[in-house]
Amino acid sequence: MATSTQTPVRFGIIGCADIARKLCRAIDLAPNAVLSAVASRSLEKAASFARANNCSTEVKIYGSYEGVIEDPTIDAIYLPLPTSLHVKWALKVAQSKKHLLMEKPVAMNVQKFDEIAKACEENGVQFMDGTMWVHHPRNAKMREFLDDTELFGQLKRIHTYFSFASGDDFLKNDIRVKPDLDGLGSLGDTGWYCIRAILWAADYELPKTVTALPGPVLNEAGVILSCGASLHWEDGKVATLHCSFLESLTMDITATGTKGTLHVHDFVIPFQENEASFSTGAKCFFNDLVTGWTPLPSEHTVITDLPQEVRMVREFSCLVGDIKNGAKPESKWPIISRKTQIILDAVKTSIEKDLTPVTVEW
Template sequence: MAEQRQIRFGILGCATVARKLARAISLAPNATISAVGSSTAEKAAAFAAENDCPATAKLYGSYDAVLDDPDVDAVYIALPTSLHVRWAVLAAQKKKHVLVEKPVALNAAELDLILAACESSGVQYMDATSWMHHPRTAKMKEFLSDPLRLGQLKSVHCNVSFSVGETPDVDALGDNAWHSIGAVLLTTDYELPESVTAFRDPEVNEAGVILSCGASLKWKDGRVATFYCSSLADMAMDIFAYGTAGKLRVHDFVTPFPEQSAPSFYTFESYRLIEHGVNSELPQDALMVMEFCNLAGSGSSPEKKWAVVSRKTQLVVDAIMASIHKGFETIEVVY
């Protein structure tokens, strides 16, 4: 098999979250940072210096300049969510592959614009939910899909919280809930719930940003799920899935506590608690970048799986927001 070419990244935005991806790109053998764009060239230069970007990386004081650079194959968009649709669509129109930070968009209508632009231009799309690319997640999926080990899935509970204080730009529903909803959908093989109902009295700051909230999800066959997300509570990254024959428990599914060694998850089968260790040579962020680059550089049609996963996650986020705005009514989820 011919060796795939290295994908050259342009980074749009120098927020804190971009630091992790800059490191991941440097660790991925099929990726390199070719350009950094910020609101000023000085900010781009500071980011490049602080994150050991290659000396060859071009530093721009605008995002347009990154998109116009012929030496950029793909962009990683680390801008505020409200700016994602504009810059992701422009990137796709300029034939750049798109890796965009989550939450991907303010709503499904915006996300559809991004996905349509990527499809029209034939570029790869992926959201930056890195835990989905850890080999542990694939092993969890194997267990969840095994009728002899889990049996019939009956209920799921997920809790994701990171105590960052009442920062106006940290929306627990948009950010932490993206992980929670993604984990719940993983357990159902991405079958959408029939309906969702937001829990009453979410915590909201003076700017109207949701700091903590929760919801229940129901499927037609009786399966149920609940989740809680918060930017105030102490760190939690738990998921519990209960079936008729066994159950699954993970305490660090978003960011494994041991970054590479052997993150574990637990199953309870035939009245026995079983620990499953899963090794990884690279951090999950680098594994995500590797997979994205493999798809972007394959020369074949873009993989649509990640677009479907993003859209289903966004639809559930939108339904929960609608439930909150409509007095915590039950809202039907329609694909």
């Protein structure tokens, strides 16, 4: 890990999507990063974004994506463009020897993902997708519980759920419901988080099969608005996920073992920025009169000095700093992203094939 004395990593942002506002702030708050440039397809839009986000007057403004990519002072690019544009611009970023932090879903399918990963590997640049919640310190504490064979036992079942109720304007005009922009819909958006949570709980072991659940909802253009799936492992583990643009805001993880259970109710975005909680039950059963539980499940709260998206930027910047000092890019992040993409592809394929099981292959 790079030291805190490293020269700050100089970021450029390509595209002024809403999520870029959050990363603009995160880069500003990260101790080892600095925002150096903002690019949009028009100079006016890039300048407006910089003003709205109180960017320093030293931040360069570009009216084309190529401008920031070709800027020799930029170390890394944050890329929040629509998924259909990821391959084109990610390849340009990697080929310019700039490190790549990009929004999820990474690609429309794993074949497109592999094009991006290959370009990053060949050019020696760090890749990381923008799944923020995995960088929260709560995750390390939850991992300790899942790995405790005395309290949690053997993992048997995982359930994840991420939905939010979008309005008519979103369902008609948002890029996430447009087949030519973010054509993976809720599966690529909320589903990506659910899949990542399942893989995280399973210590990133891929399942043997994936089967879409009955009742997927698609819009007139064929984009998924709501769907579910079940995942099955050779050792008997089972996971289910549900993702939707059509239901109340919910973001849950339940992981059940032979001895204990983990519950999280805000896994993607914590209820509060500076702390996050989870509950655990270990060896719980009924009391003698079956009027209550014993022992009671316990609540755990983890305080963080930096929001999860800032910790993500800090981690990414540390890796970039290490590479500047002669280290190789960290391979775990593209591997984790590829596994997520593989499961996403399998769910989509199962929906397209009338809910038939899809065998998962690396």
